[in-house]
Amino acid sequence: MRTPSRVATFIDKGGTGKTTVAAHLGVALSEAGDDVLLVDLAGKQGDLSKHFGLWDEVEESIERDDDWPNISTVFQDEWDIIVEKLGDAAVHDLILSTDEGPDVIPAHPGLDSLDAELGNIDKPSDRYSRLDTFLTEYVDPLGYDVVLVDLPGITNNVTYNGLWATRHVVVPVEAGVFEASQLEALEKDLEKMGENFGVEVELSMVVPNKVDRRTKLAKEYLREFRDAYPEIIARPVPVSQEIRNAADEGRTVFDVEEPSKTGERALSRFAENADELRNRIAEKPSSSPPEVVSDD
Numbered sequence: 001m002r003t004p005s006r007v008a009t010f011i012d013k014g015g016t017g018k019t020t021v022a023a024h025l026g027v028a029l030s031e032a033g034d035d036v037l038l039v040d041l042a043g044k045q046g047d048l049s050k051h052f053g054l055w056d057e058v059e060e061s062i063e064r065d066d067d068w069p070n071i072s073t074v075f076q077d078e079w080d081i082i083v084e085k086l087g088d089a090a091v092h093d094l095i096l097s098t099d100e101g102p103d104v105i106p107a108h109p110g111l112d113s114l115d116a117e118l119g120n121i122d123k124p125s126d127r128y129s130r131l132d133t134f135l136t137e138y139v140d141p142l143g144y145d146v147v148l149v150d151l152p153g154i155t156n157n158v159t160y161n162g163l164w165a166t167r168h169v170v171v172p173v174e175a176g177v178f179e180a181s182q183l184e185a186l187e188k189d190l191e192k193m194g195e196n197f198g199v200e201v202e203l204s205m206v207v208p209n210k211v212d213r214r215t216k217l218a219k220e221y222l223r224e225f226r227d228a229y230p231e232i233i234a235r236p237v238p239v240s241q242e243i244r245n246a247a248d249e250g251r252t253v254f255d256v257e258e259p260s261k262t263g264e265r266a267l268s269r270f271a272e273n274a275d276e277l278r279n280r281i282a283e284k285p286s287s288s289p290p291e292v293v294s295d296d
């Protein structure tokens with residue numbers, strides 16, 4: 001059995017392009033032949049599903065009261081019992097297919113209370129490893145090549161589950177001092193996870209996003225990010241109205257028939273970055289067991 005590579009998109013800040021990057025890297029990997037599963041943990045607004053025009057469908061199922069099980073269910077104590085009852089259907093019910101290649105496990109309003117619920121679990125090794133357990137037991141057997149998890153722009157128990165489970169994080173940054181400091185904070189956080197729990201999470205890629213090369217500021221930040229992260233800096237993704245328009249239309253730029261020049265450039269950047277990411281994560285598998293698990 002192949003074990004899928006797992007990756008999370010994360011930075012403790014909203015609006016830098018986590019969801020956009022997850023969606024576009026997902027499609028890029030898929031176009032290059034990988035079987036890709038996208039998992040939306042980023043919150044009940046369902047941005048990742050909206051990228052593929054699937055959110056209406058999810059909302060309808062919620063209205064029909066037909067929204068169980070869902071992504072928040074897999075974190076619950078009852079999940080194992082649900083699987084016993086429903087069998088394989090429990091997992092298959094979670095997964096939607098898109099018309100751009102990747103499959104998606106959509107977000108759900110239940111994610112709202114998930115951080116607090118996880119906070120009630122005493123043992124850190126249990127609190128943070130629920131997603132890992134779910135992916136290992138129920139998703140790994142499905143044979144995906146890559147599982148990409150989109151995280152919220154905030155550091156909480158849900159985020160830690162995402163990082164713990166994937167061990168590889170892709171960080172979209174805009175050209176700004178705030179991003180630079182958040183990136184440093186994330187590095188320290190990851191170090192602490194390593195020290196406290198024996199879970200080595202690797203900063204796999206920093207993606208400069210919404211880059212407008214005509215501005216001096218953007219150039220300066222690009223240089224700074226390159227100097228600080230020479231090994232993992234990705235090709236910059238240009239700011240492109242087409243990305244925004246495509247998202248509004250429920251698709252990625254890969255699905256736009258005649259993209260503009262910047263749209264084209266964004267596409268090739270995503271494709272190159274996806275290629276590079278695949279090489280990088282192949283070197284270090286996600287599911288190596290933690291070496292030390294301390295519970296304090």
Ligand SMILES: Nc1ncnc2c1ncn2[C@@H]1O[C@H](COP(=O)(O)OP(=O)(O)O)[C@@H](O)[C@H]1O
Nearest residue numbers: 014015016017018019020210238239240243244
């Ligand atoms: N390269 C880009 N060019 C133009 N707009 C972008 C680009 N990347 C993201 N956006 C837009 O910026 C907004 C925030 O992006 P999003 O991916 O939702 O950020 P996050 O998930 O980090 O909160 C969205 O409206 C998105 O369409």
Ligand SMILES: [Mg+2]
Nearest residue numbers: 018019042047
């Ligand atoms: Mg998002």
